[in-house]
Amino acid sequence: xxxxxxxxxxxxxxxxxxxxxxxxxxxxxxxxxxxxxxxxxxxxxxxxxxxxxxxxxxxxxxxxxxxxxxxxxxxxxxxxxxxxxxxxxxxxxxxxxxxxxxxxxxxxxxxxxxxxxxxxxxxxxxxxxxxxxxxxxxxxxxxxxxxxxxxxxxxxxxxxxxxxxxxxxxxxxxxxxxxxxxxxxxxxxxxxxxxxxxxxxxxxxxxxxxxxxxxxxxxxxxxxxxxxxxxxxxxxxxxxxxxxxxxxxxxxxxxxxxxxxxxxxxxxxxxxxxxxxxxxxxxxxxxxxxxxxxxxxxxxxxxxxxx
Numbered sequence: 001x002x003x004x005x006x007x008x009x010x011x012x013x014x015x016x017x018x019x020x021x022x023x024x025x026x027x028x029x030x031x032x033x034x035x036x037x038x039x040x041x042x043x044x045x046x047x048x049x050x051x052x053x054x055x056x057x058x059x060x061x062x063x064x065x066x067x068x069x070x071x072x073x074x075x076x077x078x079x080x081x082x083x084x085x086x087x088x089x090x091x092x093x094x095x096x097x098x099x100x101x102x103x104x105x106x107x108x109x110x111x112x113x114x115x116x117x118x119x120x121x122x123x124x125x126x127x128x129x130x131x132x133x134x135x136x137x138x139x140x141x142x143x144x145x146x147x148x149x150x151x152x153x154x155x156x157x158x159x160x161x162x163x164x165x166x167x168x169x170x171x172x173x174x175x176x177x178x179x180x181x182x183x184x185x186x187x188x189x190x191x192x193x194x195x196x197x198x199x200x201x202x203x204x205x206x207x208x209x210x211x212x213x214x215x216x217x218x219x220x221x222x223x224x225x226x227x228x229x230x231x232x233x234x235x236x237x238x239x240x241x242x243x244x245x246x247x248x249x250x251x252x253x254x255x256x257x258x259x260x261x262x263x264x265x266x267x268x269x270x271x272x273x274x275x276x277x278x279x280x281x282x283x284x285x286x287x288x289x290x291x292x293x294x295x296x297x298x299x300x301x302x303x304x305x306x307x
Contacts, residue, residue: 039095050113051128053077056091057100065164066100066136070129072146073248074209074218074237076110077103084233085226102140104132106148110238117204120241122256126154130162139164146280147172147240147248150256160263167270168288170280172248175255177291183251193249195279201246206239222276261295 038059045052054077069080069091080091080103091101107128108115115124129151133140142163144152149171156166172178181193192200197216201207209218214234219225225233247254269292273285 037096039092045113046107046128046131049107049115049124049128051104051107051132052111052113053102053104053132054081055100055102056095058095058098062098062100064099065138066102066140067094068102068104068129068133068136068140068142069094070104070142070144070148070151071106072144072148073240073245074147076105076238078110078236084229084236099141102132102136104129106244108241115241117206117241117243121243122150122154122247125244126151126158126256130155130159133159133162136162141165141167143167143169144171145169147244150174150248153258154256156267156269157258157260157263160267163263163267165268165270167272169272170274170277170285171271171288172255173284173288173291175247175250175253175257177287178250178255180253181249181251191246191251193251195249199245199249201242201249201251203242203246206241207245208239209234209237217278220276220278224276261292264292264295 040057040059041055043052043054069077071077071079080089080101082089091103094101105112106125107113108120108124112128125148133142133155139162142152142155142165144167146169149168150173152166152168152171153174156163181195184192184194184198186192189204190200190202192198197213199207199213211230211234214230214237219227219230219233247256249255271285271289273280273282275282
């Protein structure tokens with residue numbers, strides 16, 4: 001294995017690593033912790049569309065491809081920095097494994113600047129994320145989760161030369177294969193759809209994740225989540241822009257679709273599914289792998305399960 005390869009084994013080991021160096025407030029400074037190597041920290045903002053990002057990297061630099069960790073809906077990049085019960089997150093774990101890690105917020109969400117709700121679509125999110133990926137100077141390993149899965153498929157389609165590998169954690173599928181949501185009722189500004197939960201989307205305001213949605217959908221039947229911290233977790237979530245959620249639910253076939261798989265050739269793609277996520281059973285995420293296999297060949301697919 002060379003330094004330019006992240007294997008499935010290495011991915012699992014890095015993601016489950018415990019402890020990491022402390023983050024410093026200066027770009028060229030590194031904090032030290034007795035049990036872990038020092039880290040360098042910096043942050044930046046893409047001007048248009050406004051997209052905030054943070055960078056964590058080993059103090060001594062990295063010879064491995066940079067990693068871009070893209071959060072799912074209702075979250076910001078902060079979800080990769082620490083767990084809800086205060087343990088170091090995946091970002092520090094990957095830095096400890098020797099990777100430079102870039103953690104963005106979606107345009108118009110979290111610490112990114114304002115984008116009018118009527119203008120904030122998946123296409124805008126992909127544009128902002130692509131500018132970060134393209135700025136890194138070498139192909140990156142892009143990791144998506146859940147709702148950002150569709151953004152990863154489009155990033156690879158449109159900017160494949162800047163992406164070394166794609167890791168999709170319980171990813172939303174491309175609109176090519178996602179079922180269209182059932183509309184329960186609808187007005188000029190509001191649509192109610194039925195899925196794992198019944199959801200009301202008001203196109204004039206962001207959608208807030210209530211406690212029931214957190215417990216049923218986000219935590220679900222997981223035996224790993226520290227349930228005494230559900231209230232803290234719920235309070236950490238950010239509202240989801242309505243048109244992004246409209247697309248995620250594939251209302252009237254609006255989810256982002258992949259039109260050209262040319263840039264998928266020669267790429268390694270890992271789809272990791274779970275056993276306790278009601279929206280991502282193995283058969284649903286496995287359908288993404290099967291769909292890709294049926295398309296034009298030349299890329300390398302893997303599917304792994306997680307608890």
